[in-house]
Amino acid sequence: xxxxxxxxxxxxxxxxxxxxxxxxxxxxxxxxxxxxxxxxxxxxxxxxxxxxxxxxxxxxxxxxxxxxxxxxxxxxxxxxxxxxxxxxxxxxxxxxxxxxxxxxxxxxxxxxxxxxxxxxxxxxxxxxxxxxxxxxxxxxxxxxxxxxxxxxxxxxxxxxxxxxxxxxxxxxxxxxxxxxxxxxxxxxxxxxxxxxxxxxxxxxxxxxxxxxxxxxxxxxxxxxxxxxxxxxxxxxxxxxxxxxxxxxxxxxxxxxxxxxxxxxxxxxxxxxxxxxxxxxxxxxxxxxxxxxxxxxxxxxxxxxxxxxxxxxxxxxxxxxxxxxxxxxxxxxxxxxxxxxxxxxxxxxxxxxxxxxxxxxxxxxxxxxxxxxxxxxxxxxxxxxxxxxxxxxxxxxxxxxxxxxxxxxxxxxxxxxxxxxxxxxxxxxxxxxxxxxxxxxxxxxxxxxxxxxxxxxxxxxx
Numbered sequence: 001x002x003x004x005x006x007x008x009x010x011x012x013x014x015x016x017x018x019x020x021x022x023x024x025x026x027x028x029x030x031x032x033x034x035x036x037x038x039x040x041x042x043x044x045x046x047x048x049x050x051x052x053x054x055x056x057x058x059x060x061x062x063x064x065x066x067x068x069x070x071x072x073x074x075x076x077x078x079x080x081x082x083x084x085x086x087x088x089x090x091x092x093x094x095x096x097x098x099x100x101x102x103x104x105x106x107x108x109x110x111x112x113x114x115x116x117x118x119x120x121x122x123x124x125x126x127x128x129x130x131x132x133x134x135x136x137x138x139x140x141x142x143x144x145x146x147x148x149x150x151x152x153x154x155x156x157x158x159x160x161x162x163x164x165x166x167x168x169x170x171x172x173x174x175x176x177x178x179x180x181x182x183x184x185x186x187x188x189x190x191x192x193x194x195x196x197x198x199x200x201x202x203x204x205x206x207x208x209x210x211x212x213x214x215x216x217x218x219x220x221x222x223x224x225x226x227x228x229x230x231x232x233x234x235x236x237x238x239x240x241x242x243x244x245x246x247x248x249x250x251x252x253x254x255x256x257x258x259x260x261x262x263x264x265x266x267x268x269x270x271x272x273x274x275x276x277x278x279x280x281x282x283x284x285x286x287x288x289x290x291x292x293x294x295x296x297x298x299x300x301x302x303x304x305x306x307x308x309x310x311x312x313x314x315x316x317x318x319x320x321x322x323x324x325x326x327x328x329x330x331x332x333x334x335x336x337x338x339x340x341x342x343x344x345x346x347x348x349x350x351x352x353x354x355x356x357x358x359x360x361x362x363x364x365x366x367x368x369x370x371x372x373x374x375x376x377x378x379x380x381x382x383x384x385x386x387x388x389x390x391x392x393x394x395x396x397x398x399x400x401x402x403x404x405x406x407x408x409x410x411x412x413x414x415x416x417x418x419x420x421x422x423x424x425x426x427x428x429x430x431x432x433x434x435x436x437x438x439x440x441x442x443x444x445x446x447x448x449x450x451x452x453x454x455x456x457x458x459x460x461x
Contacts, residue, residue: 040137040138040139041133041134041135041136041137042134043074043075043359044074044075044076045134045355045359046075046076046077046353046355046356046359047075047076047077048076048077049076049077049078049353049355049356050077050078050079050080050353051077051078051079051080051105051106051351051353051356051357051360052079052080052081052082052103052104052105052106053079053080053081053082053104053105053106053107053360054081054082054083054084054089054092054093054096054104054106054107054108055081055082055083055089055107055108056083056084056085056086056089056090056108057083057084057085057086057089058083058108058343059306059310059378059379060108060174060175060343060373060378060379061081061083061108062378063369063372063373063374063376063378063379064364064369064373064379065081066373066376066378067369067372067373068081071360071363071364074363075356075359075360075363077356077359077360079360082104085287086228086285086286086287087224087226087228087285089108090113090226090228090427093107093109093113094113094116094117094427096348097117097122097123097348097349097350098120098122100122100349100350101350102348102350102351102352104348104351105347105348105351105353105354105356105357105360106345106346106347106348106351106357106360106361107345107346107347107348108174108343108344108345108346109123109171109343109344109345109346110341110342110343110344111152111153111171111341111342111344111418112227112231112341112420112426112427112430113426113427114153114170114171114344114346115155115162115422115423115424115426116424116425116426116427117346118155118157118170119157119424121349122348122349122350123170123171123346123347123348123349124346124347124348124349124351124354125168125169125170126168126169126170126171126172126346126347126358126361127168127169129354129358129362130142130169135355135358135359135362136358136362137362139367140362140366141367141386144367144384144385144386145172145173145383145384145385146173146383146384146385149173149176149342149383150169150173151164151165152164152165152342152418153169153170153171153172153173153342153344154166154167154168154169154170155167155168155170155422156168157424161253161422161423161424162422162423162424163422164422170346171344171345171346172344172345172346172361172362172365173342173343173344173365173383174343174344174345174364174365174379174383175342175343175379175381175382175383176340176341176342176343176381176383177304177305177306177340177341177343177381178304178305178338178339178340178381178409178412178413178416179232179233179236179302179303179304179305179327179338179339179340179412179416180302180303180304180305180308180324180325180326180327180338180408180412181195181196181300181301181302181324181325181326181327181328182293182300182301182303182305182307182308182322182323182324182325183195183299183300183301183322183323183325184293184296184298184299184300184318184321184322185321185322185323185403186296186321187209187216187296187299188299188300191208191209191212191213193205193208193209193299195325196300196328197325197326197328197329197336198268198328198329198330198331198333199237199268199269199271199272199328199331200268200271200272200331201328202218202219202272202276202300202328203271203272203275203276205218205300206218206219206272206275206276207275209299215297216296216297216298216299217276217277217278217292217297217298217299218275218276218277218298218299218300219272219276219277219298219299219300219301219302220277220278220284220288220289220292220293220298220300220301220302220303221233221273221276221277221281221284221289221301221302221303222284222285222286222289222303223273223277223281223282223283223284223437223438223441224282224283224284224285224434225282225431225434225435225438226285226431226434227426227427227430227431227433227434228285228286229285229434229437230430230433230434230437231339231341231419231420231430232286232302232303232304232339233302233303233327233328234269234433234437235339235419235420236302236327236336236337236338236339236419237265237269237302237327237328237329237330237337238262238265238269238419239337239339239419240328240329240330240333240335240336240337241261241262241264241265241268241330241333242259242261242330243256243257243259243261243262243265244256244259244421245257245419245420245421245429245430245433246421246423247259253421253423253461254458255429255453255454255457255458257433257450257453257454257457258447258450258451258453258454262450263446263447263450264330265330266437266440266446266450267446268330268331270437270440270441270446273441274441278292278298281441282438282441286303286304286307289301289303289307290307290310290311293307293308293311293318293322294311294316294317294318295317295318296317296318296321302327302328304341305324305381305405305408305409305412306380306381308322308323308324308405309377309380309397309402309405310377310378310380312401312402312403312405313377313401314399314401319401320400320401320403322403323403323404324403324404324405324408324409325408326338326408326411326412326415327412335415336412336415337415337417337419338412338413338415338416338417339416339417339418339419339420340416340417340418340419342383345361345364345365346361347361365383367384367386367387370382370383370384370386370387371384371386371387371390371392371393374387374390374393374396374397375392375393375396377396380397381409394406425460425461428460429457429460432453432456432457433453436449436450436452436453
Protein backbone atom coordinates (compact mmCIF):
# COMPACT_ATOMS: atom_id res chain seq x y z
CA UNK A 1 0.00 0.00 0.00
CA UNK A 2 1.55 3.31 -1.03
CA UNK A 3 2.22 5.81 1.68
CA UNK A 4 2.58 9.16 0.05
CA UNK A 5 2.05 12.77 0.88
CA UNK A 6 0.35 14.64 -1.95
CA UNK A 7 -0.37 18.29 -2.54
CA UNK A 8 -3.89 19.77 -2.62
CA UNK A 9 -6.99 19.72 -3.04
CA UNK A 10 -28.63 19.84 10.38
CA UNK A 11 -30.96 17.99 11.08
CA UNK A 12 -31.18 21.21 12.95
CA UNK A 13 -27.89 21.81 14.68
CA UNK A 14 -27.01 25.42 13.96
CA UNK A 15 -23.52 26.63 14.68
CA UNK A 16 -22.90 29.18 17.35
CA UNK A 17 -23.74 32.53 15.81
CA UNK A 18 -22.42 35.48 17.76
CA UNK A 19 -19.39 33.63 19.05
CA UNK A 20 -18.31 32.37 15.65
CA UNK A 21 -16.73 35.60 14.46
CA UNK A 22 -15.86 37.45 17.61
CA UNK A 23 -15.60 41.21 17.37
CA UNK A 24 -13.03 41.37 20.13
CA UNK A 25 -9.59 40.77 18.68
CA UNK A 26 -7.15 38.97 20.91
CA UNK A 27 -3.53 39.39 20.00
CA UNK A 28 -0.92 36.69 20.13
CA UNK A 29 -1.02 32.96 19.48
CA UNK A 30 -1.44 30.09 21.91
CA UNK A 31 1.61 28.92 23.81
CA UNK A 32 3.90 26.67 21.80
CA UNK A 33 3.95 22.98 22.59
CA UNK A 34 7.70 23.28 22.55
CA UNK A 35 7.43 25.35 25.71
CA UNK A 36 5.34 22.88 27.67
CA UNK A 37 4.89 23.79 31.31
CA UNK A 38 6.38 21.69 34.05
CA UNK A 39 2.94 20.46 35.12
CA UNK A 40 1.97 19.51 31.55
CA UNK A 41 1.72 15.92 30.30
CA UNK A 42 4.78 13.90 29.34
CA UNK A 43 4.80 14.35 25.58
CA UNK A 44 7.57 11.74 25.23
CA UNK A 45 5.74 8.93 27.02
CA UNK A 46 5.35 7.03 23.71
CA UNK A 47 8.75 7.92 22.30
CA UNK A 48 9.90 5.52 19.58
CA UNK A 49 6.40 4.66 18.38
CA UNK A 50 5.51 4.94 14.71
CA UNK A 51 1.95 5.64 13.59
CA UNK A 52 0.10 6.06 10.29
CA UNK A 53 -2.23 8.99 9.72
CA UNK A 54 -4.69 8.56 6.81
CA UNK A 55 -6.56 11.44 5.19
CA UNK A 56 -8.05 12.77 1.98
CA UNK A 57 -5.68 14.68 -0.33
CA UNK A 58 -6.71 18.09 0.86
CA UNK A 59 -5.22 21.44 1.95
CA UNK A 60 -6.42 20.66 5.48
CA UNK A 61 -4.04 17.70 5.40
CA UNK A 62 -1.29 19.94 4.03
CA UNK A 63 -1.78 22.29 6.98
CA UNK A 64 -0.91 19.49 9.42
CA UNK A 65 1.76 17.83 7.28
CA UNK A 66 3.74 21.07 7.10
CA UNK A 67 4.03 21.04 10.89
CA UNK A 68 4.81 17.33 11.41
CA UNK A 69 8.51 17.88 12.16
CA UNK A 70 7.45 19.88 15.24
CA UNK A 71 5.31 17.00 16.50
CA UNK A 72 8.02 14.42 15.91
CA UNK A 73 10.58 16.58 17.69
CA UNK A 74 8.21 17.14 20.62
CA UNK A 75 7.16 13.51 21.09
CA UNK A 76 9.72 11.23 19.47
CA UNK A 77 6.81 9.65 17.59
CA UNK A 78 7.19 9.03 13.84
CA UNK A 79 4.11 9.88 11.76
CA UNK A 80 3.65 8.51 8.24
CA UNK A 81 0.95 10.35 6.26
CA UNK A 82 -1.05 8.15 3.92
CA UNK A 83 -3.17 10.36 1.68
CA UNK A 84 -5.48 9.41 -1.19
CA UNK A 85 -7.79 11.14 -3.69
CA UNK A 86 -11.29 11.75 -2.44
CA UNK A 87 -13.35 8.79 -3.69
CA UNK A 88 -10.50 6.33 -3.23
CA UNK A 89 -9.91 7.52 0.33
CA UNK A 90 -13.47 6.93 1.52
CA UNK A 91 -13.55 3.46 0.02
CA UNK A 92 -10.20 2.58 1.58
CA UNK A 93 -11.33 3.98 4.94
CA UNK A 94 -14.36 1.70 4.99
CA UNK A 95 -12.28 -1.34 4.03
CA UNK A 96 -9.48 -0.64 6.50
CA UNK A 97 -11.80 -0.15 9.45
CA UNK A 98 -14.43 -2.77 8.64
CA UNK A 99 -11.72 -5.44 8.30
CA UNK A 100 -10.29 -4.23 11.62
CA UNK A 101 -6.88 -3.71 10.09
CA UNK A 102 -4.46 -2.03 12.53
CA UNK A 103 -2.40 -0.43 9.75
CA UNK A 104 -4.06 3.00 10.08
CA UNK A 105 -3.95 4.57 13.52
CA UNK A 106 -5.50 8.00 12.98
CA UNK A 107 -8.03 8.72 10.23
CA UNK A 108 -9.72 11.76 8.83
CA UNK A 109 -13.47 11.54 8.60
CA UNK A 110 -16.58 13.62 8.19
CA UNK A 111 -19.45 13.33 10.58
CA UNK A 112 -21.71 11.52 8.11
CA UNK A 113 -19.30 8.65 7.31
CA UNK A 114 -18.54 8.35 11.02
CA UNK A 115 -22.23 7.58 11.66
CA UNK A 116 -21.76 4.36 9.71
CA UNK A 117 -18.45 3.47 11.39
CA UNK A 118 -19.05 4.05 15.09
CA UNK A 119 -21.90 1.57 15.75
CA UNK A 120 -19.72 -1.34 14.61
CA UNK A 121 -17.10 -0.30 17.18
CA UNK A 122 -14.74 0.54 14.35
CA UNK A 123 -13.83 3.91 15.87
CA UNK A 124 -12.31 4.30 19.32
CA UNK A 125 -14.40 6.39 21.77
CA UNK A 126 -12.24 9.29 22.89
CA UNK A 127 -13.75 10.25 26.24
CA UNK A 128 -11.24 8.38 28.35
CA UNK A 129 -8.34 10.04 26.55
CA UNK A 130 -9.84 13.51 26.87
CA UNK A 131 -10.48 12.98 30.58
CA UNK A 132 -7.08 11.50 31.46
CA UNK A 133 -4.77 14.25 32.83
CA UNK A 134 -1.76 12.07 31.99
CA UNK A 135 -2.74 11.98 28.32
CA UNK A 136 -4.39 15.35 27.71
CA UNK A 137 -2.76 18.68 28.44
CA UNK A 138 -4.68 21.18 30.54
CA UNK A 139 -3.94 23.74 27.82
CA UNK A 140 -5.75 21.67 25.16
CA UNK A 141 -9.05 23.37 26.08
CA UNK A 142 -11.61 21.06 24.49
CA UNK A 143 -14.36 23.60 25.18
CA UNK A 144 -12.64 26.03 22.80
CA UNK A 145 -14.16 24.04 19.92
CA UNK A 146 -17.50 25.49 18.89
CA UNK A 147 -20.22 23.78 20.97
CA UNK A 148 -22.26 22.70 17.94
CA UNK A 149 -19.21 20.87 16.55
CA UNK A 150 -18.59 19.09 19.82
CA UNK A 151 -22.25 18.12 20.10
CA UNK A 152 -22.39 16.85 16.51
CA UNK A 153 -19.40 14.53 17.11
CA UNK A 154 -20.84 13.21 20.37
CA UNK A 155 -23.67 10.69 20.03
CA UNK A 156 -25.27 7.44 20.98
CA UNK A 157 -27.00 4.91 18.73
CA UNK A 158 -30.63 4.07 19.45
CA UNK A 159 -32.38 1.64 17.13
CA UNK A 160 -30.29 2.58 14.13
CA UNK A 161 -30.74 6.28 14.79
CA UNK A 162 -27.96 8.62 15.81
CA UNK A 163 -28.79 10.81 18.80
CA UNK A 164 -26.31 13.72 18.73
CA UNK A 165 -25.22 15.65 21.78
CA UNK A 166 -25.24 12.71 24.18
CA UNK A 167 -23.22 9.54 24.54
CA UNK A 168 -19.57 9.25 23.60
CA UNK A 169 -17.09 11.46 21.76
CA UNK A 170 -16.19 9.74 18.47
CA UNK A 171 -13.94 12.30 16.79
CA UNK A 172 -12.30 15.70 17.30
CA UNK A 173 -13.12 18.63 14.96
CA UNK A 174 -10.27 19.51 12.64
CA UNK A 175 -11.96 21.91 10.23
CA UNK A 176 -15.39 22.55 8.79
CA UNK A 177 -17.14 23.88 5.71
CA UNK A 178 -20.29 25.65 4.75
CA UNK A 179 -21.68 25.60 1.23
CA UNK A 180 -21.62 28.77 -0.86
CA UNK A 181 -21.84 30.05 -4.40
CA UNK A 182 -18.49 31.51 -5.44
CA UNK A 183 -17.80 33.04 -8.80
CA UNK A 184 -15.29 34.73 -11.07
CA UNK A 185 -16.39 38.33 -10.77
CA UNK A 186 -14.18 39.27 -13.73
CA UNK A 187 -16.16 36.92 -16.01
CA UNK A 188 -19.59 37.90 -14.71
CA UNK A 189 -18.76 41.61 -14.88
CA UNK A 190 -17.41 41.30 -18.43
CA UNK A 191 -20.65 39.78 -19.69
CA UNK A 192 -23.04 41.75 -17.49
CA UNK A 193 -24.25 38.69 -15.56
CA UNK A 194 -26.02 39.28 -12.26
CA UNK A 195 -25.19 36.78 -9.51
CA UNK A 196 -28.03 34.19 -9.57
CA UNK A 197 -30.03 33.40 -6.44
CA UNK A 198 -32.23 30.49 -7.63
CA UNK A 199 -31.79 27.49 -9.96
CA UNK A 200 -33.99 29.05 -12.70
CA UNK A 201 -31.97 32.29 -12.47
CA UNK A 202 -28.80 30.21 -12.72
CA UNK A 203 -30.13 28.42 -15.81
CA UNK A 204 -30.87 31.75 -17.48
CA UNK A 205 -27.44 33.15 -16.55
CA UNK A 206 -25.78 30.04 -17.96
CA UNK A 207 -27.54 30.41 -21.29
CA UNK A 208 -26.35 34.02 -21.48
CA UNK A 209 -22.78 33.02 -20.63
CA UNK A 210 -22.69 30.21 -23.18
CA UNK A 211 -23.94 32.58 -25.85
CA UNK A 212 -21.29 35.19 -24.95
CA UNK A 213 -18.37 32.75 -24.64
CA UNK A 214 -18.94 29.07 -25.55
CA UNK A 215 -15.49 28.17 -24.18
CA UNK A 216 -16.58 28.91 -20.61
CA UNK A 217 -18.34 26.32 -18.45
CA UNK A 218 -20.95 28.40 -16.61
CA UNK A 219 -21.21 26.31 -13.43
CA UNK A 220 -18.99 23.82 -11.65
CA UNK A 221 -20.71 21.22 -9.42
CA UNK A 222 -19.88 17.70 -8.34
CA UNK A 223 -21.66 14.91 -10.20
CA UNK A 224 -19.85 11.66 -9.35
CA UNK A 225 -21.89 8.64 -8.28
CA UNK A 226 -20.93 9.11 -4.67
CA UNK A 227 -22.47 10.78 -1.65
CA UNK A 228 -19.93 13.63 -1.85
CA UNK A 229 -21.80 15.02 -4.87
CA UNK A 230 -24.99 15.25 -2.78
CA UNK A 231 -23.61 16.81 0.39
CA UNK A 232 -22.61 20.14 -1.21
CA UNK A 233 -24.84 21.87 -3.78
CA UNK A 234 -27.68 19.36 -4.04
CA UNK A 235 -28.64 18.97 -0.37
CA UNK A 236 -28.17 22.67 0.43
CA UNK A 237 -30.49 23.82 -2.37
CA UNK A 238 -32.93 20.96 -1.74
CA UNK A 239 -33.40 22.04 1.87
CA UNK A 240 -34.62 25.46 0.72
CA UNK A 241 -37.34 23.66 -1.29
CA UNK A 242 -38.45 21.88 1.88
CA UNK A 243 -36.83 18.55 0.97
CA UNK A 244 -35.87 16.14 3.75
CA UNK A 245 -33.79 13.04 3.19
CA UNK A 246 -35.84 11.31 5.90
CA UNK A 247 -39.02 12.14 7.80
CA UNK A 248 -40.90 10.49 10.65
CA UNK A 249 -44.20 9.01 9.45
CA UNK A 250 -46.52 7.00 11.70
CA UNK A 251 -43.72 6.81 14.24
CA UNK A 252 -41.25 5.34 11.77
CA UNK A 253 -38.45 6.81 9.71
CA UNK A 254 -39.38 7.22 6.05
CA UNK A 255 -37.52 8.69 3.10
CA UNK A 256 -38.66 12.10 1.91
CA UNK A 257 -36.96 11.96 -1.48
CA UNK A 258 -40.12 11.24 -3.46
CA UNK A 259 -42.15 14.07 -1.89
CA UNK A 260 -43.76 16.82 -4.00
CA UNK A 261 -41.10 19.21 -2.72
CA UNK A 262 -38.37 16.83 -3.83
CA UNK A 263 -39.91 16.43 -7.28
CA UNK A 264 -40.05 20.24 -7.66
CA UNK A 265 -36.45 20.62 -6.54
CA UNK A 266 -35.11 17.90 -8.82
CA UNK A 267 -36.89 19.28 -11.88
CA UNK A 268 -35.22 22.67 -11.34
CA UNK A 269 -31.86 21.22 -10.34
CA UNK A 270 -31.65 18.74 -13.21
CA UNK A 271 -32.59 21.47 -15.69
CA UNK A 272 -29.87 23.67 -14.21
CA UNK A 273 -27.26 20.92 -14.55
CA UNK A 274 -28.23 20.30 -18.17
CA UNK A 275 -27.92 23.99 -19.03
CA UNK A 276 -24.94 24.91 -16.87
CA UNK A 277 -22.57 22.06 -15.99
CA UNK A 278 -19.69 20.67 -17.99
CA UNK A 279 -20.21 17.61 -20.23
CA UNK A 280 -17.93 15.84 -17.75
CA UNK A 281 -20.44 16.42 -14.91
CA UNK A 282 -20.88 12.70 -14.19
CA UNK A 283 -17.15 12.38 -13.46
CA UNK A 284 -16.54 15.72 -11.78
CA UNK A 285 -15.51 15.84 -8.13
CA UNK A 286 -14.27 18.81 -6.12
CA UNK A 287 -10.87 18.69 -7.80
CA UNK A 288 -12.43 19.61 -11.14
CA UNK A 289 -14.59 22.31 -9.51
CA UNK A 290 -11.55 23.94 -7.96
CA UNK A 291 -9.45 23.71 -11.11
CA UNK A 292 -12.17 25.24 -13.24
CA UNK A 293 -12.58 28.30 -11.01
CA UNK A 294 -8.85 28.80 -10.59
CA UNK A 295 -8.13 28.59 -14.33
CA UNK A 296 -11.11 30.70 -15.39
CA UNK A 297 -12.57 27.89 -17.49
CA UNK A 298 -15.54 27.91 -15.09
CA UNK A 299 -17.47 31.05 -14.19
CA UNK A 300 -19.32 29.93 -11.03
CA UNK A 301 -19.35 27.04 -8.57
CA UNK A 302 -21.48 25.80 -5.69
CA UNK A 303 -19.36 23.92 -3.20
CA UNK A 304 -17.41 24.29 0.04
CA UNK A 305 -16.59 27.93 0.74
CA UNK A 306 -12.88 27.44 1.29
CA UNK A 307 -12.31 26.41 -2.32
CA UNK A 308 -12.79 30.00 -3.43
CA UNK A 309 -10.52 31.26 -0.66
CA UNK A 310 -7.65 28.95 -1.61
CA UNK A 311 -7.80 30.12 -5.19
CA UNK A 312 -7.75 33.78 -4.18
CA UNK A 313 -4.34 33.43 -2.52
CA UNK A 314 -1.82 35.98 -3.81
CA UNK A 315 0.19 34.69 -6.77
CA UNK A 316 -2.49 32.31 -8.07
CA UNK A 317 -4.15 33.00 -11.44
CA UNK A 318 -7.52 33.75 -9.80
CA UNK A 319 -6.18 35.95 -7.00
CA UNK A 320 -8.59 38.79 -6.30
CA UNK A 321 -11.02 37.60 -8.98
CA UNK A 322 -13.25 35.33 -6.90
CA UNK A 323 -16.18 36.60 -4.85
CA UNK A 324 -18.66 34.81 -2.63
CA UNK A 325 -22.44 34.62 -2.26
CA UNK A 326 -24.98 32.42 -0.44
CA UNK A 327 -25.99 29.16 -2.13
CA UNK A 328 -29.03 29.12 -4.40
CA UNK A 329 -32.52 28.90 -2.89
CA UNK A 330 -35.95 27.82 -4.08
CA UNK A 331 -37.68 30.43 -6.30
CA UNK A 332 -40.43 30.88 -3.72
CA UNK A 333 -38.16 30.35 -0.74
CA UNK A 334 -37.64 33.10 1.78
CA UNK A 335 -34.00 32.31 2.38
CA UNK A 336 -31.17 29.95 1.45
CA UNK A 337 -29.88 26.93 3.36
CA UNK A 338 -26.28 25.74 3.68
CA UNK A 339 -25.14 22.28 4.67
CA UNK A 340 -22.12 21.82 6.91
CA UNK A 341 -19.30 19.32 6.78
CA UNK A 342 -17.05 18.68 9.76
CA UNK A 343 -13.59 17.38 8.96
CA UNK A 344 -12.51 15.44 12.03
CA UNK A 345 -9.72 13.23 13.33
CA UNK A 346 -10.69 9.85 14.75
CA UNK A 347 -8.84 6.83 16.09
CA UNK A 348 -9.01 3.38 14.54
CA UNK A 349 -10.37 1.05 17.20
CA UNK A 350 -7.99 -1.63 15.89
CA UNK A 351 -4.91 0.54 16.34
CA UNK A 352 -2.22 -1.05 18.47
CA UNK A 353 -0.68 2.33 19.29
CA UNK A 354 -3.61 4.21 20.76
CA UNK A 355 -1.60 6.33 23.19
CA UNK A 356 0.67 7.67 20.46
CA UNK A 357 -2.35 8.10 18.17
CA UNK A 358 -4.10 10.21 20.79
CA UNK A 359 -1.10 12.48 21.27
CA UNK A 360 -1.10 13.09 17.52
CA UNK A 361 -4.85 13.86 17.42
CA UNK A 362 -4.45 16.20 20.39
CA UNK A 363 -1.52 18.02 18.83
CA UNK A 364 -3.03 18.26 15.33
CA UNK A 365 -6.24 19.83 16.69
CA UNK A 366 -4.50 22.09 19.21
CA UNK A 367 -4.93 25.87 19.27
CA UNK A 368 -1.49 26.57 17.88
CA UNK A 369 -1.55 24.04 15.06
CA UNK A 370 -5.05 25.14 14.03
CA UNK A 371 -4.02 28.80 14.02
CA UNK A 372 -0.83 28.08 12.08
CA UNK A 373 -2.85 26.24 9.44
CA UNK A 374 -5.29 29.12 9.15
CA UNK A 375 -2.74 31.87 8.66
CA UNK A 376 -0.90 29.67 6.15
CA UNK A 377 -4.07 29.88 4.03
CA UNK A 378 -4.75 26.15 4.27
CA UNK A 379 -7.05 25.42 7.21
CA UNK A 380 -9.24 28.48 6.71
CA UNK A 381 -12.35 27.32 8.59
CA UNK A 382 -10.88 26.51 11.98
CA UNK A 383 -13.25 24.82 14.45
CA UNK A 384 -11.71 26.70 17.38
CA UNK A 385 -13.19 29.94 18.70
CA UNK A 386 -9.71 31.13 19.61
CA UNK A 387 -8.66 31.19 15.95
CA UNK A 388 -11.64 33.36 15.02
CA UNK A 389 -10.71 35.89 17.70
CA UNK A 390 -7.04 36.03 16.71
CA UNK A 391 -6.04 39.30 15.06
CA UNK A 392 -3.37 37.70 12.87
CA UNK A 393 -5.91 35.38 11.23
CA UNK A 394 -8.64 38.00 10.87
CA UNK A 395 -6.23 40.50 9.34
CA UNK A 396 -5.01 37.87 6.89
CA UNK A 397 -8.52 36.79 5.87
CA UNK A 398 -9.50 40.44 5.35
CA UNK A 399 -6.86 41.06 2.65
CA UNK A 400 -8.21 42.58 -0.59
CA UNK A 401 -7.59 39.45 -2.66
CA UNK A 402 -10.11 37.56 -0.53
CA UNK A 403 -12.84 40.06 -1.48
CA UNK A 404 -15.95 39.41 0.64
CA UNK A 405 -14.89 36.05 2.14
CA UNK A 406 -15.30 36.97 5.82
CA UNK A 407 -18.56 38.89 5.43
CA UNK A 408 -20.17 36.16 3.33
CA UNK A 409 -18.90 33.49 5.68
CA UNK A 410 -20.62 35.23 8.57
CA UNK A 411 -23.92 35.67 6.75
CA UNK A 412 -23.98 32.10 5.42
CA UNK A 413 -22.96 30.64 8.75
CA UNK A 414 -26.09 32.13 10.29
CA UNK A 415 -28.05 29.63 8.17
CA UNK A 416 -25.52 26.78 8.18
CA UNK A 417 -26.77 23.52 9.63
CA UNK A 418 -26.36 19.79 9.25
CA UNK A 419 -28.81 19.05 6.43
CA UNK A 420 -28.85 15.26 6.71
CA UNK A 421 -30.79 13.16 9.20
CA UNK A 422 -28.33 11.45 11.57
CA UNK A 423 -28.68 7.73 10.95
CA UNK A 424 -26.74 4.55 10.39
CA UNK A 425 -26.71 3.74 6.68
CA UNK A 426 -26.01 7.28 5.50
CA UNK A 427 -23.55 6.33 2.73
CA UNK A 428 -25.71 3.65 1.10
CA UNK A 429 -28.76 5.91 0.83
CA UNK A 430 -26.84 8.96 -0.35
CA UNK A 431 -24.86 6.97 -2.92
CA UNK A 432 -28.18 5.78 -4.32
CA UNK A 433 -29.36 9.39 -4.52
CA UNK A 434 -26.21 10.36 -6.46
CA UNK A 435 -26.83 7.54 -8.95
CA UNK A 436 -30.45 8.63 -9.37
CA UNK A 437 -29.30 12.20 -9.99
CA UNK A 438 -27.13 11.06 -12.87
CA UNK A 439 -30.03 9.12 -14.35
CA UNK A 440 -32.27 12.19 -14.27
CA UNK A 441 -29.59 14.39 -15.81
CA UNK A 442 -29.28 11.79 -18.57
CA UNK A 443 -32.99 12.08 -19.34
CA UNK A 444 -34.81 9.71 -16.97
CA UNK A 445 -38.23 10.89 -15.76
CA UNK A 446 -37.83 12.78 -12.49
CA UNK A 447 -40.95 11.56 -10.71
CA UNK A 448 -40.47 7.92 -11.70
CA UNK A 449 -36.77 7.95 -10.83
CA UNK A 450 -37.43 9.40 -7.39
CA UNK A 451 -40.12 6.78 -6.77
CA UNK A 452 -37.59 4.07 -7.62
CA UNK A 453 -35.00 5.74 -5.39
CA UNK A 454 -37.44 5.82 -2.47
CA UNK A 455 -38.22 2.12 -2.96
CA UNK A 456 -34.52 1.27 -3.02
CA UNK A 457 -33.87 3.19 0.18
CA UNK A 458 -36.85 1.63 1.95
CA UNK A 459 -35.65 -1.86 1.05
CA UNK A 460 -32.33 -1.16 2.75
CA UNK A 461 -33.76 0.28 5.98
